[in-house]
Amino acid sequence: MSVIYEKVNVCADAVFKSVYLSYFKLLRNFLVFKFGNVQRAEDTAQNAFVILWENCQSVTVEKAKSYLFTTAIRQALNQLKHDKVVLQFENQFQQTEIHMESPEFLVLEQEFQTKLELAIQNLPEKQRLVFLMNRIENHSYNEIAAMLEISVKAVEKRMHQALLVLRKEIGNI
Amino acid sequence: MIQKTNLSEQYLSDWMSDQITDAQFQSLVSTEDFIIYQKIKSGSSQLQLAPPDMEQNWLELSQKLTQTQKKSQPKVPSLWKYVGIAASLLLLFGIYQFFGYTQSAIADIGSTKSILLPDKSVVVLNSQSSIAYSKMFAMHRKIKLNGAAYFEVEKGKVFTVKTAYGEVEVLGTKFEVVARPDWFEVTCFEGKVKVKSGKNATILTPGKKIRIIDSQVEYQTETIPQPLWITGESGFKSVPFYVVLHALENQFGVQIQYPEKYKKVIFTGSFTHSDLDTALESICLPVNLQYNIKDSKVVLSETALNQN
Numbered sequence: 001m002s003v004i005y006e007k008v009n010v011c012a013d014a015v016f017k018s019v020y021l022s023y024f025k026l027l028r029n030f031l032v033f034k035f036g037n038v039q040r041a042e043d044t045a046q047n048a049f050v051i052l053w054e055n056c057q058s059v060t061v062e063k064a065k066s067y068l069f070t071t072a073i074r075q076a077l078n079q080l081k082h083d084k085v086v087l088q089f090e091n092q093f094q095q096t097e098i099h100m101e102s103p104e105f106l107v108l109e110q111e112f113q114t115k116l117e118l119a120i121q122n123l124p125e126k127q128r129l130v131f132l133m134n135r136i137e138n139h140s141y142n143e144i145a146a147m148l149e150i151s152v153k154a155v156e157k158r159m160h161q162a163l164l165v166l167r168k169e170i171g172n173i
Numbered sequence: 174m175i176q177k178t179n180l181s182e183q184y185l186s187d188w189m190s191d192q193i194t195d196a197q198f199q200s201l202v203s204t205e206d207f208i209i210y211q212k213i214k215s216g217s218s219q220l221q222l223a224p225p226d227m228e229q230n231w232l233e234l235s236q237k238l239t240q241t242q243k244k245s246q247p248k249v250p251s252l253w254k255y256v257g258i259a260a261s262l263l264l265l266f267g268i269y270q271f272f273g274y275t276q277s278a279i280a281d282i283g284s285t286k287s288i289l290l291p292d293k294s295v296v297v298l299n300s301q302s303s304i305a306y307s308k309m310f311a312m313h314r315k316i317k318l319n320g321a322a323y324f325e326v327e328k329g330k331v332f333t334v335k336t337a338y339g340e341v342e343v344l345g346t347k348f349e350v351v352a353r354p355d356w357f358e359v360t361c362f363e364g365k366v367k368v369k370s371g372k373n374a375t376i377l378t379p380g381k382k383i384r385i386i387d388s389q390v391e392y393q394t395e396t397i398p399q400p401l402w403i404t405g406e407s408g409f410k411s412v413p414f415y416v417v418l419h420a421l422e423n424q425f426g427v428q429i430q431y432p433e434k435y436k437k438v439i440f441t442g443s444f445t446h447s448d449l450d451t452a453l454e455s456i457c458l459p460v461n462l463q464y465n466i467k468d469s470k471v472v473l474s475e476t477a478l479n480q481n
Contacts, residue, residue: 135217159186
């Protein structure tokens with residue numbers, strides 16, 4: 001669903017719903033990468049929409065996206081540091097792919113994947129955000145730099161750091 | 174474990190985005206590292222983030238929305254807002270109490286009134302005149318005058334008399350201010366008096382008088398030691414006749430009708446405050462008018478002598 005009336009504020013139910021349909025997934029995924037936690041991401045994303053609703057008079061459709069992201073990030077900073085919960089990625093493709101492998105290999109692969117997910121989970125927030133935006137959403141470094149409003153060099157550095165940390169966390173097999 | 178290299182701090186990210194080949198990358202790290210990095214690369218490429226359940230999230234969001242209100246809708250104003258308003262009103266009231274012109278004195282028709290101000294200065298109000306000043310007068314000597322008054326100011330800070338025409342400033346002196354609707358006059362009897370009207374300022378020395386009638390500024394000299402009305406008389410020196418008649422009206426609370434052509438006749442003389450008949454006689458005689466008193470109305474008319 002695309003949003004047409006850019007200068008209109010988001011108070012009307014239909015407009016608000018269309019903003020929800022346009023940006024909820026984007027915001028939620030971003031927050032998942034940021035927090036490494038789906039539950040918390042969805043909760044924060046919902047709260048951002050609540051605040052958007054409260055201030056709907058002063059926010060136009062064209063400003064809604066950046067308003068949501070700014071609000072969500074500010075909310076996240078205000079929140080207490082939650083206990084980290086294991087990532088809840090669903091590795092559908094992995095399951096179909098390794099279906100044909102031997103049971104022993106399958107177990108080893110499973111083990112590695114779990115280790116990897118835990119290590120990603122434990123990455124510093126900035127590194128995890130860059131790493132997952134690249135690995136899951138396949139954004140290029142340029143795109144990530146533009147979205148986070150940082151330099152490409154900084155994105156590359158965070159990616160590099162993230163890999164060093166993951167390598168260290170996973171250790172030797 | 175991790176091999177520190179002299180190369181740039183981004184070879185891992187370059188390799189991740191296929192900017193350098195596996196072969197190039199292999200030359201930078203150990204075989205063991207290479208294997209694990211490859212596993213990280215392929216393992217993380219399999220990571221999938223399940224899309225959010227849009228329906229479920231919408232339901233949860235709607236739930237939260239029912240508990241909140243749009244900011245635009247009327248809501249209960251916060252207590253602090255009221256406290257703020259109340260505090261500022263109280264403050265304004267307090268300022269008004271201290272610095273506003275809350276103290277006042279009025280002299281009624283036909284009487285004069287002496288007032289001792291908090292700074293020991295004396296004001297004598299002429300008939301139908303009033304003053305107002307603040308409770309903080311001793312600190313801030315400013316007084317509003319409507320009508321005519323004689324001042325004997327104690328030495329101290331600047332003493333200001335505000336009138337509709339302008340301000341009169343002194344330090345400590347004796348002077349008279351007349352601020353009637355048609356007539357503004359300041360006479361200095363002792364010390365120095367500064368008169369400010371609009372952008373103009375004049376300093377009067379003892380015996381000097383400034384008079385503004387119909388925007389015409391006149392300077393005169395005065396020989397008497399204090400206004401005549403203090404001793405129960407009103408004295409005039411070269412003033413238009415209607416000014417004299419207004420003063421008389423104020424003094425006795427009467428209305429005076431007079432032939433129009435006498436309005437601008439220049440008059441010098443005085444009238445007593447004790448008796449209307451005597452007062453009328455003393456102003457009518459010099460200009461050859463006769464008077465008739467009906468209740469509180471006085472009609473002045475030309476004498477037969479004058480008509481011929």
